[in-house]
Amino acid sequence: MGFFKFIVGLIILSGLSIHVSAQEERTDCEQMLAIASEEFNSGRFYGIPALLKPCVDRGFSREQKQRAFLLLAQTYLLLDDPISAENSYLEVLRANPEFETDTALHPIDLVYLSKKFTADPIFAVFAKVGGNTSPVRVIQTVSPSGQPVNNNYGLRAGFQVGGGVDYNFTRFLAISAEAEFGFTSYKKTQTRFSDDLLELTANQSWATIPVYAKYTFVKGNFRPYGYGGFAIQFLNSENGKFISQKRDLSDLNPVILPESETTNRSLMEFRNTFNRSFLIGGGVRYKKGLDYFFVDVRYYFGLSNIVVPTSSADYTGVLPELGHADDMFRIDNLSLSIGYYHPFYNPRKLKHAKTKTVLKGINKSSK
Amino acid sequence: MKFQKLLFGCLWLTGSVLLFTCDTKNNIDPAFKNYFIKYYGEDGNHEAKDFVVNDDGTVIILGTVSFGQTQAVQTRRVYIVKTDLEGNELWNRTLGSTFNEEAADIESIIGGPDAGNFLILSNFDRAADRTNMRLTVINSNGDSLKSYEYSQYLSLRGLSVTSSASGIMYISGLTTDIDAGSDKNVLLTTPPPILEDYLIIRLRNDYTIEFDDRIGGSYEGAAVKVVPSGSSFVYAAYSDELTSSNLPDNNEHEHNFIFRLFLSNPTSAAVSLFSGSLNLDEKMIAFTDKPLFNTFCAIGTQSDFNGANRKAYATVVSSSLSSVIAEGVVLSGPNEYEGVAVSAASTSYLMLANEINSANRRDIVFIKMSTGLVPEFTIKFGAVDNDDRGAAVAELPSGDILILGTMQLAGQQDKIALIKLRPNGTF
Incomplete structure (x- = not known):
């Protein structure tokens, strides 16, 4: 000791x-x-x-x-x-x-x-974490009933982590690629057979590879940026829980049965795994030493119908069991992330000196 | 710089391709449109019973709607839905009644002054233990044109109605107001009371009774269907009556399938044919309404005398009732089965049965079968924890298959289910 x-x-x-x-x-x-x-x-x-x-x-x-x-x-x-x-x-x-x-x-x-x-850095890497919500955009309503049904999709919170790399063409313009893992959720409430309710709460996990062009303002401690591009999205899993409630309200003696809830079940047999979207986003970098912290807001516009139509035509499963059939829909995603950005500075001699701006600078400072 | 241009070019190209392949209403495959399971009903629980497929491709579905959750306070009415062949509901009607009423059968009227309209057979509870029948004529818009009650016996129940080209109609069913003088099973040493006679009523084209027959002397029995066969008619029934040694008779209430050919009055049958197994009950549920390759087919349930060990049982007979072509159990296994419906398709018989699990919950089983009762394929529909049951099946002119049933959704609500399949049984 x-x-x-x-x-x-x-x-x-x-x-x-x-x-x-x-x-x-x-x-x-x-x-x-x-x-x-x-x-x-x-x-x-x-x-x-x-x-x-x-x-x-x-x-x-x-x-x-x-x-x-x-x-x-x-x-x-x-x-x-x-x-x-x-x-x-x-x-x-x-x-x-x-x-x-x-x-x-x-x-x-x-x-x-x-x-x-x-x-100027040629490459920079970053990592981020944040929250998201996924609006559902219906392409075509599918009614499991012979009559039209009323479907409402609600927003729910999710979260995502990710990291990526910037390849800088210039000080302002970069091409970026990321790997992002997101957990999203949505809720569908269907009213059918007059007053009966069927509610689906679905949780998805995604692996997303966005590629986009980014423009960054490079002066000051707070440096705003904006970007747009495309993304390939892999739906890894989707699990859903259904709540059904029979409500006969038009009867002389209205009947409202207690809610019937299913266990969590995979909906992947009704989903396309490979999906596409385009994205826009922007944010602000805060300079801390030679690195940055940043806040990023992003919106993915889903391009793919993520539903395969088997849920509306199935011998067993959710259609015969619950009377559930998926609408054909695309899914968007709005996310807010915070992260850390680390440029790899690369001091080097240029092939062509940028002397054009020198005179402009002299004139400016003499005024 | 060249590399940068190339990279931008690739990005632009990829982006364009992605953009142009955005999924819209126009480029997604709506497979659900042509082949589907669709549900029908509003407030209440809805039990499917039968359907007719019209020449214009529309379908009229007959069922019963029940309001209220307990039997004691339940109100039941006849419920009709018309759909197109994509399953879209065109209209629905609930027929009014002062009694609890249950749907039994729907048929197109093919002869007489009301040809082109539809006959609905229903049974209503006039009083405790007293059921009467009603025939309602509706048009293709679901309007009730007229209705007739049949209560010539204290209690009687219709199972099916048959319309003929000449305008006469037959109602098949049973009555508990038995004919005490009819033959009984003389082999029984202690004869039990006769409970049911099977009943066939012949109606004129003005819906008045031309004659009715209580046939049997059975403990249990019912006439299931009358169908035209050439210039005669065939009735299909089941009962525990003696078979005049056509089958081995014993001193038990042993039910068998019975087929009889008659010209106009079923009590004067020219030919009788029986189908069944010794020491097992066979109770018929359904009979084809048209011949296939000069045969008819019946489906029902085989069980022990106490009702246990249920299996789906079918019999194919020649349309002249000269012989039984094939007979036997068509569905059996660890679970139990009950026959539900049969119809003649272009080259096969289409059958429906219910599979009953140990929790007494049912799934719908569809079988496509040859006239020799050799199965082509079998499909099962339903959820293990729900009580789903079949009602009717038909082949469409296109060869597609239409199945009617009742699905218990989420274990708490019964709805009429219409299932449309390709000829090979896929969606």
């Missing part, structure tokens, strides 16, 4: 000493960075790389590294060493992938240099 305490104590002590040591190094490097800046301002460029090298190798924090390499990039530009300048700027983006030069703050040659580079 004593030995164990000794080991734990040693680990804590080592950790503390490493932390203190790193802190001291950063303080030293901050002083070094200040000296290098003074050297730069004094026009003594040649000694700056050597001055910063020890800290570049081991001591800079991420923020200090950004400032140091920015200083080095400017230094190398002035020393007419474009390759080292480019390497230094690449390190700036590695330290802060969201760094952008500003014509009002940075020398024009650095601004032009920056336009040869980008750190």
Whole structure:
């Protein structure tokens, strides 16, 4: 026991000493960075790389590294060493992938240099969780009775989890693909034979693969986005519980029998497994460090009739037992999700520098 | 950039295909439209009894509606529904009555002044233990044109009505107002009281009785149906009467199928034919209303004398009653069965029976069978926990099969069920 305490104590002590040591190094490097800046301002460029090298190798924090390499990039530009300048700027983006030069703050040659580079993420991944509800859109009412029946579909709550990947064409435009697992529910209430009631509460589970194009606004901490696309949906299961009640209200002595409830039963023999939909949606990303939290609202418009007509023509099952026949219907889904978005930043040199906007920026800042 | 364009192109193409394949009313297959199970009824419980298929493709269904949940306060009336061949209800009628009344049979009137209309046979409770019969004539809109009561005996019950091209009609059934002088089973050492005679009434085309016959001297028995056979008629019945050694007779109330050919008066039958097994009861339920390949078919229930071990039993006889073509049990198994209905199709007999499980709940069983009683296929309808029962079956001119029954939905409400199948028995 004593030995164990000794080991734990040693680990804590080592950790503390490493932390203190790193802190001291950063303080030293901050002083070094200040000296290098003074050297730069004094026009003594040649000694700056050597001055910063020890800290570049081991001591800079991420923020200090950004400032140091920015200083080095400017230094190398002035020393007419474009390759080292480019390497230094690449390190700036590695330290802060969201760094952008500003014509009002940075020398024009650095601004032009920056336009040869980008750190925009090509891929980003995200995960989300939320709630949903599924409106039923009837294509054709199917009456199990010889007379028309009155069907009402009610909304019920469900939930979904999912994750996906964005492939960014540009900073604004991406193609996204997801894998989403949703649990949805709906309720059908049928009035037939004058006043009798038959109520179905159905719970479905879906695996959905949506693919869509997404447009995102990239300024600020709150970044709205919108998207539209298509989805393939696999209905994994549907279980339903029926409640029947005989009500003879027109009789001189009205009869209302107690509700009769069935156990939960699978309705998959009456369902198409493979379905399609298109979707629209949008939301807002909130920037937290280099990642984001987001809120997303989405609507799937079901394109497929999810019902196979066997429920209205069956030797056994729900039709002879309960007098239930499914309407032909598509099912939509409205969902609200919250999630976490992580871009994979990729600092790199562009094949074609984007210098067209530089002049526009200069004019803008001079006004 | 080329890759991006390609990706966008693929997305656009996929999207377009998906969009253009959106399911609408126009591209979904409404299989339920032509082949289906459809239910009929309103408030109350509805028991199916029989139907007629008209030349225009419409179907008139006859049943009984019961209001109230207990027998003591139940009100029963004759209920009629007309549908098209897609099962859509065109109209329904509840026939008025001052008594509790039950539907028994519906037939098209094929001769006489009311030809083209329909005859409905029903039985009503005039008093305790006293049932009388009523014939109601309705038109194709369900309007009741006229009705006649038959109460020449204290209590009588009609099972079927037959219309003939000449305009005369026959009612088949039974009466408990027995003919005490008729023959009895002389083999019984302690003769029990005679309870029922079977009854055949011949009506003129003005619905007056030309003559009626109480036939039998049986403990139990009933005339099931009279059908024309050439220039004569055949009546089909069951009773426990002696068979004049046509079958082995014994000193038990042993019921058998009986077929008799007569010219006009059933008591003067020219030919008699019997079908049944020794020491088992065979009680007939239904008889075909037209011949198939010069044969007729009857279906009923075979059981022990105490009513146990029920099986569906059928007999095919030649239309001249010269011979029994085939006879025997057509449905048996771990569960019990009772015969319900039979009709002649174009090449086969269509039969309905009820399968009865240990909880005394029934399912409807349909059998397509040759004239030699060789089954082509069998189909069962219903839910295990509900009491579903068959009523009538017919082949449509297209070869499709129409089945009428009663389904107990959700274990709490009886509704008339019309089932339409393809000729091979599928939906």
